[in-house]
Amino acid sequence: MKFGFQFASAAITALLLVFSSFPPPVSGRFFPNITSLPRDLPLKPNFTTAWESFQNLSGCRAGEKLDGLSKLKKYFHHFGYIPDNAYNLTDLFDDSLESAVKTYQKNFNLNVTGQLDDRTLRQIVLPRCGNADIVNGSTTMNSGRPANSTGQIHSVGRYSFFPGTPRWPASRRDLTYAFLPNNQLSPEVRSVFGTAFDRWSEVATLTFTETDNYLTADIRVGFFSGDHGDGEAFDGALGTLAHAFSPPSGRLHLDGDENWVVAGSNGDIALPSAVDLESVAVHEIGHLLGLGHSSIESAIMYPTISSRTRKVELAQDDIDGVQQLYGSNPNFNGTSTPSIQERDTSGAHGEERWGFVTLLLAVGLILLCV
Structure with a gap:
């Protein structure tokens, strides 16, 4: 009995040592191999997100005046909710801002109150694509979800296109892509984009091939910081993450300050400001192909994504939209992967390791009781 107790104690001690040797269940590695990024990333974030101050506007409504409303108007103007002829930088909650808030709430399936309630502000401050939701007065989100008499939401397509429905012509369905030479991207990062392009070619009549010739490639991918000459300046960590232009422009720009x-890489670093590269790449490629934003949260073409989340599988809404433009890949079996793929970038492997260690600890406790 004494020997059994000593054996169990030793086993538990060993298991605890093994347990402590595992890193926290986070998967994914920041890659400081873009020339605009620092070589040594901090272990703790030291940043203020672009729209963090908007949370101070909670409860504000039409007719009120509050510091910060002018910046919120700038946000709504950038994403198309306030047209040029109604845009002003005062701190008054005027009619144009109320209209913008209502349209935004409708696009994102929120309660349409016209007020800056907490849920609306939580949505507004999320990191997002820099492409506008409304272009030339026309929304690129099929906003709102019609409900039936029982209050259930109909499962309807919410994909959308750019105004005029631009697409790559039939003579250019075998597309090439290249990376900005100054970025000096690693093979690992290039592979992420290859996988992202494959997700679209698997369902539509398109192919994508990497080339070293940046100037002649159909699609040109680059990481930039701040104002980079296209009129759509980036704003630092967790604001606008990236933007892309409709066909046949082929320009895809990502914020180098993210x-x-x-x-799934080794040498993991966990920061609250982590942004999954593939998730953003798949979304922006959708724009390159002619898709606008979707009001379905599970869709890749939904405009926002939280930090430390991963969302890479095309939802049926995305598939329907791109096939409307280009037709279906003959080898596509007609079924989509589960629509909700958003998760923390901790990854499955970390969860599996901790689950295994938990099982070992349970066995040790049983031995101790014996």
Whole structure:
């Protein structure tokens, strides 16, 4: 009995040592191999997100005046909710801002109150694509979800296109892509984009091939910081993450100041500001192909994504939209993967390791009781 107790104690001690040797269940590695990024990333974030101050506007409504409303108007103007002829930088909650808030709430399936309630502000401050939701007065989100008499939401398509429905012509369905030479991207990062392009070619009549010739490539991918000459300046960590232009422009720009992460890599670093590279790449490629934003949260073309989340599988809404433009890949079996793929970038492997260690600890406790 004494020997059994000593054996169990030793086993538990060993298991605890093994347990402590595992890193926290986070997967994904920041890649400081873009020339605009620092070589040594901090272990703790030291940043203020672009729209963090908007949370101070909670409860504000039409007719009120509050510091910060002018910046919120700038946000709504950038994403198309306030047209040029109604845009002003006062701190008054005027009619144009109320209209913008209502349209935004409708696009994101929120309660349409016209007030800056907490849920609306939580949505507004999320990191997002820099492309506008409303272009030339026309929304690129099929906003709102019609409910039936029982209050259930109909499962309807919410994909959308750019105004005029631009697409790559039939003579250019075998597209090439290249990376900005100054970025000096690693093979690991290039592979992420290859996988992201494959997700679209698997369902539509398109192919994508990497080329070294940046100037002649159909699609040109680059990481930039701040104002980079296209009129759509980036704003630092967790604001606008990236933007892309409709066909046949082929330009895809990502914010080099983000803490980009490649999921599943070794040498993990966990920061609250982590942004999964593939998730953003798949979304922006949708724009390159002619898709606008979707009001379905599970869709890749939904405009926002939280930090430290991964969302890479095309939802049926995305598939329907791109096939409307280009037709279906003959080898596509007609079924989509589960629509909800958003998760923390901790990854499955970390969860599996901790689950295994938990099982070992349970066995040790049983031995101790014996």
